[in-house]
Structures are given as structure tokens and as C-alpha cells.
Amino acid sequence: MTENIKQLVAISSGLSQPSSTRLLTDRLADATVADLRDRGVDVELRTIELRDIAQDITNNLITGFPSAKLQSALDAVAGADGLIAVTPIFTASYSGLFKSFFDVIDNTALTGLPTLIAATGGTPRHSLALEHAVRPLFSYLRAPVMPTSVYASSEDWGSGADGVASLTDRIHRAAGELADAVERSDRSSRVVDPFALDASFSPVGGYGAQ
């Protein structure tokens, strides 16, 4: 059904409404979609606001199972060809809500998933949190993270801050990297067997009980 349509998922863990984190998420998603369409690649975008499923995430932490609403978000990420993950920087790292979402998702669900990481913050001095906190989180989950990560502080929304490369330039560079990886991904068309047993598995164990 979605054989030739790439699946792109964008996650925003901004808390306020409207939120600068959501704004950055949308700009990255739009740039990636535009880049893919320029290449003639069909793409479907799903944007997930973690704020909308914050209680479901907490309940999953406690009960061990996701609600139907959360399950749909988890399935979308697991079956995506590309992920845009955007968090506000709180207390020198990703927000707790952002981390909790990736705590409840199966630890193999992101394997091989091309991921663009981005963050917002009140001051440019937190920009390296993307490199020392967010990138290792996705490395642990075996998701290839794009070389360019995008950090937007309050002043970036203005003229172009440090005068080196503007936020718009960085968004386009990162979106290009992600589009490139999404184009090559076949994750969304794979069929996953949840009951696949390890080839070495024997119902009687290593020593015969025949």
C-alpha cells in the first residue's frame, strides 16, 4: 500500500502552545518533504506532539503497556523511513517527556532509522546538549543520526545570530542529509514478524530431552 511512499515522522516535545519547538519541527519537516519531492520521492508526513500523549506515556511507564493512542505513535516511529526528533533543552539536556517517550518504545524499534535531531533553547550556550545528550541517546538505539543537528535559540528566530550560517541554512542542510537517507530507506515496506524466534532456538534447549 505504502510501497513507494516514504514515511516521515516528526516528533515535537514542546510543552507550550504555540511552541517554538513545534515551529522548528514543522520547518525541518517541511524542508525535508520539499527536498524529497524535488527528487521525485513521494512522502507522507506524520507529526506527533508528545504533549498530546504525555499522560499515556506516564501510564505506560507505570503499567508496562501503551494505550491505543500511544501505540499508534510507537508504531509510526517503528515503521518510519525517517525521523525528526525535536526537544526543548531543559536543565542542560532533553526534556523528561522526550526521554520518557524513547524509554517506552521497544529498544529495537529505531534500529537503522535515519534521524535528524534538533532542539530549542532560551540561550545559545546550550547548543552542545544536542551532541552530548541527544545524539548518544539515538546512538544507543542504533539509529543513524544525521551529521547536522539543528539548534535554535531565541535569537535565531531573528536576524541570523552569529552571522555564520543562519537557522534557515542549517535547516536546509540538515533536511538535505535526512532526505538523502530517507530516499534510500526501505524500513516502511519491511514486514516484521513479532514472533520470529532466534534461529538457534530449540524448545528443548541445548541438550536433548527427546
Add this chain to the structure above:
Amino acid sequence: MQFGIFTVGDVTTDPTNNSTPTENERIKAILTIAQKAEEVGLDVFALGEHHNEPFVPSSPTTMLGYVAAKTEKLLLSTATTLITTNDPVKIAEDYAMLQHVADGRVDMMMGRGNTGPVYPWFGKDIRQGIPLAIENYALLRRLWDEQVVDWEGNFRTPLQGFTSTPRPLDGVAPFVWHGSIRSPEIAEQAAYYGDGFFANHIFWPKEHFQRLVNYYRQRFEHYGHGTADQAFVGLGGQVFMAKNSQDAVNQFRPYFDNAPVYGHGPSLEDFTSQTPLTVGSPQQVIDRTLTFRETFGDYQRQLFLMDHAGLPLKTVLEQLDILGAEVVPVLRKEMDAKRPAHVPDGPTHASEIERMRAREAARQAADLDGQSAVAAEAARAENSSTTHTGAAFGIKGA
């Protein structure tokens, strides 16, 4: 169809009056609840096994032995027996002994059900949970099914010429259920042996277990134990009842809100819609439980969790009165009427004796077939030309 109750044996503070039973009070309460199960007409009482607080049943056969003496028809079972950390030799002996004491009114449910720290207390490692469950059970099966066992494995000292005593009653081991909430390996194991699969789906949405149970049924058929709908399926359930459904909700809510496992999480309303928990009138419990059959197919055993989260003994006994008088008779009638003739009823010692005889007969028939096949092959070989020599089978000098 068999109906019963299962308990994990937690000692939990009653949140409505802040009182906590002593270990002795809780142990005696569990024994009283078990006897009540028989009194109200239930078929099964299943007891958990734990070795860490806040749970008390560390020695299930001691408690079940007492219940055996105090009851006449009740089937005694476990929920679950720790196949990972117990020595299979001790399980084989303890439960064969219980079979003799209880005149065959015994079956078991195997589970891994332990948290990380428990394993090392028994010299084991949780990372080996599945291999332990697989190997220990393979040995347990042999200890019951074979008189003299020579055995070597990864997780215990080897056995040479060992006979576990006493032998299972009438030469038939207790029926075994395998409980699992997410591991296909355990469903595969249950199917391989033609054992039962128990899906304790009380804390999870039914869709998850539906897939797991279907997988077990297909594999049961694959291994030649019968058709998929003849596989042995057991399900958990959790209910709280009052004549008036709103009274049930009001009475149960403080226990729900503070319960171990799910307390302080989702609302009672969300949890009842997402899991099999039913809080309401007896009729609501009947209606909900009948949907289990629609989801999982005809099944053999329904166990309810009735005594956790600090509910006082008096309340539990009242709940059992309602369950036995108003709910189970209706369910039993409906489920038994709907179950096709070729689908087995809940397993008992008597039905296991029959199953063993059928298996032996099938084996003998297969042996006879095998012998005649060998004879036919030999006859063919004698008559065959020289081009068909032993060399083709790797026999030198033929």
C-alpha cells in the same frame, strides 16, 4: 470448562483504613480463600510463588498440601511455579508428592515471574531467563516421564541413573500450563510439548494476547497434538462486583488507585476499557467474560484475581460468594454449550491418563508402521539391481 481463582499472595495495606495484615494473617487468609473456592463451587485454586516481600507464598506445596486435606474436589494449581530459579529435581518431587497427597487434584503453571535481584539469590542470572525456563522444563519432563534419567545440561549438576521419587501418580505427570505475557519462546515451548498456555492478560490489552494465543494454537497444531482449536488455553481475569454497578466502582476505587502494579497510573475507567478488569454488576462480569471466548476461541480455564491490593478477607469472601452463586454457573452453562464436541474440556488427572494412553497407542502404531516400512525397504533392497548399492548410502565395501 474450569473456573477458579489465582492469588499472588501480596501483603498490601488496606488503603481505606491503613491496616496491614501480618504474614500469619495473610497466609491464613489465603488458606481460607482456597477453601471458600471449593465451597462456592469453583474448580481451581492457583497459588503464586515468590521469594521477596511483599509476597508470602514462598512454599506453595506446603500450603496446597493443607488445602488438599481440607477440600475434596478442588483442583490445586500454581500461578506461577518458578521454573527458572527452582531446581527441576525438587519441582518434580514436590509436585509428584502433592499429586499423591491430593489424589491427583494437581496441575501447575510454569512461569519465569521474577525480578532481577531474585535470580542471584538462587544462583541464577535473569539474562538467562528463557534458556533456564527451556532447559529446566526439559529436565523436569524427563524426570516425570522416565523412570531412570541420565542427564547433563548447562544449569545444574549432571544426573546419572537418577529416579525422582515418588513417581507421578498413576504414571501421569501433573498437567502443565506455561504462562507468559510476551515471549514467543514460551508459547513455542508449550506447543511443542502439547501443554497448556495461560495468558494472564489482566494487566494488558487483549489484542497483544490474542496474537500470542493464536501463535500458540498454530504451533500446537504444527507439532501434531491436535488442531489449533484443540489446544489448551487458560486466561486470567480480574473483577469486583456489587449488585449495583456504581457501588462496585465506589467500593473498589480506593483499592484500584493505590494498587501495586497499576496504582497511581491510569484511571479506573481507562484501565477497565483497556484491560479485562471489570468492576460492576455480576451481569457486567458475565458479559465481559463471554467476550474472552469471542477473542481467544473456546478455552479451557478461566482464573480470576480476587484478593489483591489490600482487599480485606471479609470482602474477598463476599466477592467469592457472588462469583460462585451468580457468575460462574451462567458462564459455565454458556461456555460449555458453545464449545464444539471436538474441543477438549479443562484438563484433569483422569483426562491426562486418557491422553497418555492415546499417545502410547499412537506411538505403538507408528512403531508397527516403522517396522513394516523397514521390512519393505529390506525386501526392495534385496531385489534391486547392482546400481543401487550401499555406497549410495555411504556404507563402505557394500
